Amino acid sequence: MQKPSGHAAKETARAVVELIATDAMDAVRHVAACLARRSHALLGLLCLPGPDGEGRLLVALADDGRIPRLLHELSALPGVREARQGEMELLDFQRVVAQGLAA
Amino acid sequence: MIQTTGARIIAESLVRHGIDVVAGIPGGANLPLFDALAETAIRIVLARHEQGAGFISQGMARVTGRPQVCLATSGPGAMNLLTAIADAKADSVPLVCITGQVSRGLIGTDAFQEVDVYGLTIPIAKHNMLARRASDLPRMMTEAFRIAASGRPGPVVVDVPRDVQAEAVTLDAWPEPARPEAQPMPSPADLARAAALLAGSERPALLCGGGAARCGAGELVAALAEALDAPVVTTLMGLGIVPHDHPRNAGMVGMHGRPAVNHALCHCDLLVAVGARFDDRATGDAKRFCPEAAVVHIDIDPAEHHKNRRAHVALAGDAARVLEALLPLVPSRPRPDWDGHRAGLRREHAFMPPGLDDPKSPYGMLVAAADILGPEAIVTTDVGQNQMRAAQVWPCRRPGSFLTSGGLGTMGFGLPSAIGAALASPGIPVACVTGDGGLLMNIQEMATLAELGLPVKILLMDNGVLGLVRQQQEFLMGGRHTASTFGARPDFPALAKAFGMACVDLEHCRDARGTLAAALTAPGPALVRLAVDPDAHVYPMVPPGAANSEMILEKRHAKA
Known part of the structure; x- marks a missing residue:
């Protein structure tokens, strides 16, 4: 887990972004690179590929007020079909990760 | 099969x-x-x-x-x-x-x-x-x-x-060749909101970047500027969106932009940014860029909206198509107070680069070369003082004729991109404006150029230093010129000869204009060397982090 940094005023807020990807495994690197390039504090990234490669990515990150712009950028990545701010709270995200690890 | x-x-x-x-x-x-x-x-x-x-x-x-x-x-x-x-x-x-x-x-x-x-x-x-x-x-x-x-x-x-x-x-079969995807258009409601802002503004300005130039939005930009009685200001990448002598073209904004433009934007109350991304070289201190202005931002990439500047209305789409949809919604009316204010700024902050009439000066060589090569010529630049001088005075008449490394600012860009430009436009003369630092970064492509025999004319401003670095050291580092002076200097005419290219050195010419014309009109490539004073700076200059109105000016223009 990366410690949130920068944009300190709002760094306590958290958000979970949900992505639908045509090739989930391929999208992981592009999404991670995009977050790094735009200096977003990444808290967690969960990749849930389907049998045909399509799948979901769940991205937990600090909400510093730039999420709407980030969604535009992520949804424009080739291989990402949809990007939206998830309803999920960070605790739920961690629960999904834990379930995934247990399985 | x-x-x-x-x-x-x-x-x-x-x-x-x-x-x-x-x-x-x-x-x-x-x-x-x-x-x-x-x-x-x-x-x-x-x-x-x-x-x-x-x-x-x-x-x-x-x-x-x-x-x-x-x-x-x-x-x-x-x-x-x-x-x-x-x-x-x-x-x-x-x-x-x-x-x-x-x-x-x-x-x-x-x-x-x-x-x-x-x-x-x-x-x-x-x-x-x-x-x-x-x-x-x-x-x-x-x-x-x-x-x-x-x-x-x-x-x-x-x-x-x-x-x-x-x-x-x-x-089984070849797939159909790719076609660019159609781009979505902004909603009618967003277009109406933008039009209302435009209609209500008293001091509007258009800021055009590479996105506007690329989609051929020039005529629409000029039409909108006409309707709003507004100036068209360009970024480095937007040069040529409207011809340099078009009455609406106010010139380039930013670090080495026109003083009157940098001042005028401080006073605008509405900025229509078309295919421009509010790059720091264009805006200076972003917080003090167009501080009084509402912003309508037209860009094909929605990720650019609100990135460097919050827009009041963000319109995502191809700039030409968006402008086409927006224009009929914008009432045309004169804004004489704004027009008069800008005219006053132009008088007060006149932009007069030195040596325009002297082909043995950097600006003079550029102006003479552009005149000799004609309106169809394509120019590429390297990065640094040569680039900024060319951006300031080269008469750009259309998009796609001024090729420069704007975003990354890559020294070494000029020569190989000129070769590419010449390959793509047979019969069109191509000038490569460069400095000794930039040329040496991809000098090996002179062999490629000589082999291809393309009509690329290298206009070399040879000052023996990394000029823009030296200039910044002069202004920002207390005049300490650390590692920006070349200890050994190539003999460029001999180097050109070694590569199999023609070369003229304007330093020793009595008839510099005639010599330049002979080199530029002869078939095939040529290198034109101009010796340049290493302390000849490019003005104006907005120091990094300063507002665009806080320009360093040449002493004779210090009041401006």
Whole structure:
């Protein structure tokens, strides 16, 4: 887990972004690179590929007020079909990760 | 059924996408591809360095507006290409970059000439792909061209292992060549909101960048400016969106922009940004850029909206189409107070570069060369003082005729991109404005130029220093010129001769204009050397972090 940094005023807020990807495994690197390039504090990234490669990515990150712009950028990545701010709270995200690890 | 190989699929894809020239260098990992290309009518331009190949392709792409192709082998070949890829991303240039990779069984073994091209290019390319099977290549190549050209253009990297190139495969049919995707338009409600802001403004201004220039929105920009009685201000990448002598063209904004423009934008109450991304070189201190203005931001890339400047209305779409939809909604009316205010600023902050009438001065040589080469000429620049001087005085008449590395600011861009521009526009003269620092960064491409015999005229401003670095050291580092002066200076006329090119040195000419004209009108390439005072600075200059109105001016203009 990366410690949130920068944009300190709002760094306590958290958000979970949900992505639908045509090739989930391929999208992981592009999404991670995009977050790094735009200096977003990444808290967690969960990749849930389907049998045909399509799948979901769940991205937990600090909400510093730039999420709407980030969604535009992520949804424009080739291989990402949809990007939206998830309803999920960070605790739920961690629960999904834990379930995934247990399985 | 089509019996073929991975390499032949790539070659055939290039043909089907209208590629007739590629630039690159062969090596162990892309030999099958070069072999397959030799079976087609595609012309292979053998560059002397992969970065040169990348910029040659960029020159072609910037002139044609269509994706162009460069080739490199694995390892060092791909590494050398990286700068040109990043540069294309920064300036939204459509490229398809095909790199050879070690065979699949060797990937991950630190094999000879193996690097992770896919990983290296993720942050600097629009998209990248690693071919794992020859049968994937028809789809991947089509995707590569589609992605490179669609929406905001950019470079796409296709990394192809050597054994995938050699793999035999049977295809049912070739896929249809890629077409750029249609772009969505803003909603009528957003267009109406933008129109209302425009209609209510008293001091509007248009700021046009590379996105406006690329889509040919010039006439629409001029029409909107006419309706609003507003000036058209350009970024470095927007030069030529409207002709330099168009009455609405106010000039370039930013670090080395026109003083009157930098002042005028401080007072505008509405800014229509068209295909401009509020780059720090254009805005200076972003918080103090157009501080009183509401912003309507038109950009094909929604990710640019609100990135560097919060927009009151953000309109996503092709700038020309958005302007076409917006124009009928905007009432036309004169704004005499605003017009008068700007006229006063132009008088008070007149921009008069020194030596315009002297072909043996940097500005004078540029003006004379532009005049001799004529209105159809294309100019490429390097990066630094030569670039800023050209941006200030070269008479840009149309988009795609002033090629410069705006976003990444890559020294070494000028010469190879000029070769590409000349390849893409036969019969059109091409000038490469450069300095000794920039020229030496890709000097090896003089061999490529001499071999091709293209009408590229290198206008070299030779001052023996990294001029813009020295200038910043002068103003910002207490005059300490650390590591910005070259201890040894090449004999450029002798160097040109060694490469097999004509050369004139204006330093020793009595009739500089006549000598320049003879060099520029002769067939084939030529190098024109002008000795330049290393302490001749480019004014104005906005110090990094300052507001655009806080310009450093030449002493004789210090009041401005």
